[in-house]
């Protein structure tokens with residue numbers, strides 16, 4: 001699986017993470033999903049309802065609105081973005097939620113060193129996937 005993002009998406013996410021650091025920033029990713037790649041077409045930034053440095057939650061209403069909007073435009077839900085004031089690796093809490101969400105993509109940005117990484121759970125195992133910024 002390859003995750004394709006536009007430079008402007010990355011800039012938007014980095015800006016949001018910088019603004020709310022050390023609180024975790026979060027966003028929803030929508031676009032086109034195939035077996036081989038996920039192409040991000042829209043990034044919807046949302047406030048972290050928990051205002052936490054170790055976990056995040058998006059308000060359900062915000063979720064529904066974003067899904068409805070994306071659906072109208074024929075965009076698929078690709079996955080979730082959040083930042084860590086730590087390395088860009090899934091935490092134990094993330095692992096728990098990754099299991100619940102199934103095979104969606106998790107994009108994580110370190111708000112301390114700026115590194116970006118994406119993960120996907122496949123057959124119960126979390127794997128890092130390739131990111132292409134174009």
Ligand SMILES: [Zn+2]
Pocket residue numbers: 054055082083084089090091094
């Ligand atoms: Zn996390």
